[in-house]
Each structure stands twice: as structure tokens, then as C-alpha cells.
Amino acid sequence: MPLPQSREASGEAWCTLCGARNRALAFPAILTAPPAAGGAAPALGGEAACFDHPNKHAEAACRQCGRYMCRLCSVEFGNEIWCPSCVAGRSGAAQAAHPETSRTLYDSIVLTLPLGSLLVWPVTALAAPGALTIGAARWKRPTSLVRRWRWRMPVGMAVALVEIGLWTWGILYLAARSGMAGK
Amino acid sequence: MADSIPYRKLPGSRRGMFFGSSVWMGPDHLLLVKSQRFQEEYKRFYFRDVQAIAVADAPRFHISSRAVAIAALWLVALLFTMGARGVSATWWLWLIAAALVAAWAFISAKGSCVCRLYTAVSADPLPSVYRRWTAKKFLALVEPRIREAQAALEGGWEEAVAGRQVGPEVARLPVRAPLSLFGAAPLAEAPRPEGRRRSVACFVFLAALLGEVALDAATLAAAIPAAVWIMMGLLAAQTAAAVFLFFQRYRGTLRPGMEKLALAKLVWMLALLYINMISAGVQNAARGQTAMVDQGAAWLVPTGSVLATADAVVAFALCAVGAVMTLRLDEAEPPSLRVT
Numbered sequence: 001m002p003l004p005q006s007r008e009a010s011g012e013a014w015c016t017l018c019g020a021r022n023r024a025l026a027f028p029a030i031l032t033a034p035p036a037a038g039g040a041a042p043a044l045g046g047e048a049a050c051f052d053h054p055n056k057h058a059e060a061a062c063r064q065c066g067r068y069m070c071r072l073c074s075v076e077f078g079n080e081i082w083c084p085s086c087v088a089g090r091s092g093a094a095q096a097a098h099p100e101t102s103r104t105l106y107d108s109i110v111l112t113l114p115l116g117s118l119l120v121w122p123v124t125a126l127a128a129p130g131a132l133t134i135g136a137a138r139w140k141r142p143t144s145l146v147r148r149w150r151w152r153m154p155v156g157m158a159v160a161l162v163e164i165g166l167w168t169w170g171i172l173y174l175a176a177r178s179g180m181a182g183k
Numbered sequence: 184m185a186d187s188i189p190y191r192k193l194p195g196s197r198r199g200m201f202f203g204s205s206v207w208m209g210p211d212h213l214l215l216v217k218s219q220r221f222q223e224e225y226k227r228f229y230f231r232d233v234q235a236i237a238v239a240d241a242p243r244f245h246i247s248s249r250a251v252a253i254a255a256l257w258l259v260a261l262l263f264t265m266g267a268r269g270v271s272a273t274w275w276l277w278l279i280a281a282a283l284v285a286a287w288a289f290i291s292a293k294g295s296c297v298c299r300l301y302t303a304v305s306a307d308p309l310p311s312v313y314r315r316w317t318a319k320k321f322l323a324l325v326e327p328r329i330r331e332a333q334a335a336l337e338g339g340w341e342e343a344v345a346g347r348q349v350g351p352e353v354a355r356l357p358v359r360a361p362l363s364l365f366g367a368a369p370l371a372e373a374p375r376p377e378g379r380r381r382s383v384a385c386f387v388f389l390a391a392l393l394g395e396v397a398l399d400a401a402t403l404a405a406a407i408p409a410a411v412w413i414m415m416g417l418l419a420a421q422t423a424a425a426v427f428l429f430f431q432r433y434r435g436t437l438r439p440g441m442e443k444l445a446l447a448k449l450v451w452m453l454a455l456l457y458i459n460m461i462s463a464g465v466q467n468a469a470r471g472q473t474a475m476v477d478q479g480a481a482w483l484v485p486t487g488s489v490l491a492t493a494d495a496v497v498a499f500a501l502c503a504v505g506a507v508m509t510l511r512l513d514e515a516e517p518p519s520l521r522v523t
Contacts, residue, residue, distance in 0.1 A: 020239055020240045020241065021239075021240045022239045022240070023237070023238045023239075023318075023322075024236070024237045024238075025236045025237075025322060025326055026234070026235045027233055027234060027329050027330065028334050029231065029232055029233060029234045029302070029303070029333055030234040030235060032303065099225070099227060100225060101224060101226070102222060102224045102225065103222070104221060104222050105218075105220075105221050105222060105223060108220065108221050109221050112220075119453060119457075120453075144216075145188075145190070145214070145216070145225060146190045146192070146205075146207050146214065
């Protein structure tokens with residue numbers, strides 16, 4: 001079906017129903033065939049077979065452990081091929097094929113706990129030691145994958161220390177005052 | 184090892200109270216970062232796998248943390264000017280507030296978009312790209328890198344991909360209307376997204392907000408004997424509705440949006456509590472009194488014309504946004520790419 005002239009010129013098209021403007025950029029990957037499901041070829045007599053599927057023809061060897069794999073089992077990542085068990089176990093260089101999908105931001109927790117608890121200030125009595133403990137225990141844990149600055153952890157711990165100091169001073173002050181009143 | 188990859192921040196970031204999103208560019212891939220305050224989730228799109236990027240104009244009424252910060256600054260400025268009895272400055276502040284809200288509403292309605300990235304196995308929305316100018320800058324940076332990684336698309340590709348589908352099967356189902364990108368024949372009716380747009384709790388919450396606005400306006404005009412008790416009743420209704428909204432959102436029976444308004448209202452209530460206590464303390468100190476009368480839950484009720492006005496404005500703004508979210512029709516979703 002011929003496309004509207006507007007798309008040819010600017011890559012834009014208008015929805016024929018609601019009139020909203022759409023812009024689409026298409027790339028050559030659009031032309032690649034979708035991955036075939038179960039496309040591993042059967043192994044013939046004398047041919048190398050897949051480690052996990054003995055009746056399937058081996059098409060590659062794992063870069064880490066050298067196991068033969070059929071097309072179904074081969075995990076391609078960064079121009080290298082690994083077997084599923086090496087990828088799952090993150091063994092050796094196969095770790096590269098198992099990128100992180102999430103991270104807990106302990107530095108944000110340590111910063112937010114003492115500052116956020118100021119909204120309901122009595123909670124700082126628990127939040128500040130909690131933040132300090134988490135900060136000490138997770139000091140070496142990596143922070144965000146994209147943020148480069150590591151100021152949250154030390155600043156959060158410093159705020160927590162100040163709050164603990166204020167609590168200690170307050171308790172000592174009240175104790176001293178009640179002691180003086182007793183005399 | 185992952186930390187050694189240098190990432191470059193791409194235009195656009197979505198920062199909410201609890202959720203945020205941004206897109207970063209690595210040497211051979213795009214990294215979509217979705218943050219939930221204390222956790223980040225990452226999704227990588229390798230340049231060689233990207234099939235298409237679609238940008239569709241659509242209204243996006245998003246209240247960013249930047250907007251909240253501006254509102255907080257405005258409120259502080261208002262309190263200062265009212266305290267200093269600067270009447271003209273106060274009017275200027277109200278004018279600025281009206282202009283800011285009008286600009287936000289116009290940009291949200293007319294200058295926003297939905298961006299979606301397609302690969303053979305995924306069709307992910309990019310929440311951080313939600314303004315048109317951001318999308319333009321984003322595409323200007325990303326497109327050359329993807330074209331560099333993939334061979335140039337020859338002319339006449341429309342014929343080559345005729346009848347081919349873009350993205351995974353599930354992503355090709357249109358969400359609301361059969362929205363065909365290039366004027367193709369309408370597709371079959373698709374299932375609606377999960378969750379309702381409105382519930383009884385939504386209406387109770389909005390009605391209580393509207394009541395609060397009316398009561399604030401009435402108390403500014405004349406003294407109402409039972410105003411405190413009525414206001415406490417309205418606040419109790421809002422709190423109960425907020426709890427129901429959180430529960431419904433947790434159960435997935437309500438679409439996202441209203442629970443954020445409820446949270447904003449609860450935060451405002453807490454702020455009002457502290458403002459009331461602090462201002463009462465300051466007034467007591469000015470009078471030379473040391474003991475302060477504990478007013479209990481009445482601390483939540485705005486005292487004085489400044490706080491009543493600010494409370495009315497906040498309640499009205501939340502009510503207006505909530506009404507738009509609750510009563511509007513389903514918005515346009517990202518296009519379903521299908522070339523025929």
C-alpha cells in the first residue's frame with residue numbers, strides 16, 4: 001500500500017482516526033527474520049552433537065567451557081558464544097553475558113533515612129542508628145550503574161551521626177537536669 | 184565490570200515522588216533505567232537490535248519532583264510576603280502561580296508525547312521521553328548511533344517490510360483504538376489495559392477535596408462556627424479514601440495516578456500540621472508564653488487566611504488534576520507499528 005507523502009518527506013504520519021501526529025524511525029533490523037523457535041537441526045551420524053540435546057547438530061562451542069551446543073542452546077553476546085550453564089553460573093568471561101538487571105541503592109537509603117525521618121522527628125531515634133548501620137555494612141557495595149558520584153553514603157552517615165549526637169546530648173541534658181532537681 | 188562502562192545521559196528524565204526513569208547511552212547499547220527510589224532496574228537495547236522508534240503525540244499530565252519543588256518554593260515565598268504584609272508582592276506571586284499552572288497544563292496537553300522503542304522481542308515505552316522537544320533531541324542523538332551500528336536502510340524498504348510486523352506479538356495489539364501508523368486498515372478490537380480509571384474511592388476523595396476548597400473559601404469570607412469539625416470530617420474522609428486508593432492500586436484494580444494525588448494530599452496534611460505547630464509556637468513566643476495548648480487533630484486544620492488560601496489552592500489543584508485523570512477518556516497510546 002502506498003504511504004502518505006508526508007511520511008516520505010519527514011518520517012511523520014497522522015493517525016487516520018484521532019489525528020495525532022506520529023513519528024517513526026525504522027532501522028534495518030526491521031528486515032531481519034524473527035528467531036526461529038526450535039530451529040536446531042538434527043545431528044547426523046558421526047557429527048558433533050549438542051551437550052544438552054544429543055540428537056541435535058552442534059553448531060558452536062562455548063567460549064568458556066568448550067561444550068558443543070545446538071543453535072537453541074548457544075547464547076550469543078558481544079560476538080562471543082557461551083553455553084547456558086556458564087551464563088547462568090556467571091563463570092569466568094561468561095559473566096559479561098549476564099549483565100545486571102537491578103541494583104539496590106544503599107547510598108540513597110542511608111541518605112534518605114535520617115533526612116526523611118526529620119518529618120516526624122522522634123523517628124530519628126531509630127532511623128539514624130539504622131542508617132549508620134546500613135552505611136557501615138554496605139559501604140563497599142556498588143551504587144547506581146550510571147551515577148558516578150558517591151557522596152550520598154558519607155553525607156547520610158554524617159547526618160545520622162549528628163542526629164545521634166543530638167539525641168545523646170538531649171538525653172544527657174535531661175538526666176543532668178533531673179539529677180539537679182532531685183538534689 | 185559493568186561499572187567501567189561509560190554511560191552518557193540522554194535528553195529527558197522523569198522524576199516523580201517515588202518513581203523515576205532515564206535513558207543512557209553506552210558504547211553499543213541504550214540503557215533504560217527505571218528507579219524506584221531505593222532500587223534501579225536496568226534494561227539494555229543494543230543498537231544492532233533496535234527495529235524502530237516511534238513517537239506519538241499524546242497528553243502527559245506528569246507532576247515532576249521539580250514541579251513539587253517549585254510549588255514548595257512558591258509557598259515559602261507566599262508565607263514570607265504575607266508575613267511582611269507585602270500585598271503587591273503577594274498578588275505578583277499569585278499571578279506567577281497562575282502563569283506556571285497554565286503553562287504546565289498547556290505543555291502537558293499540547294507539547295507532550297509517548298515514545299516507544301521496538302526490537303524483535305520487545306516494545307518498551309521510554310517514560311523519560313515525554314516532551315516533544317526532548318524526543319527531538321533524543322532522536323537526534325540516538326538515530327546516528329543506531330544507523331552506524333546497522334547498515335543503511337535502502338530506499339524502498341516499505342515494500343521489503345510489507346506485511347511484516349514490528350516488535351513482539353503482544354506489543355502489536357493496539358491498546359485503545361486501531362491506531363495504524365501509516366494509514367493501514369483498522370485492526371481488530373484489542374483488550375483494554377488492566378485496572379479501572381475510576382472507583383467510588385476516587386469520587387469520595389475528589390468530593391472531599393472539593394468540600395475542603397468550598398469550606399476554605401467560606402471561612403475566608405465569614406466565620407463558620409463548626410468549620411473545624413467539618414474540616415476534620417473532610418480530612419478523615421480524604422484519609423480513608425486515600426487508604427482505599429492505595430489498596431486498590433496495590434490490588435491492580437485501579438490505574439496509576441490517583442494514589443499519587445492521595446499521597447500528595449497526605450504529605451500536604453503533614454506539612455500543614457508542622458506549619459500550624461511552628462506558627463503557634465512563634466506566636467506564643469512573641470506573646471511571651473512558654474506553654475502551648477495541644478490542639479490534637481485540630482493541628483491539621485489550616486489556621487489564618489494565608490494557610491486557608493494556600494490550602495484551598497492546593498486542594499483545588501489536586502481536585503482539578505484528579506478530575507482530569509478520572510473523567511477523561513482513555514488517552515492515545517503509543518502507535519502499534521504495522522506496515523502493510
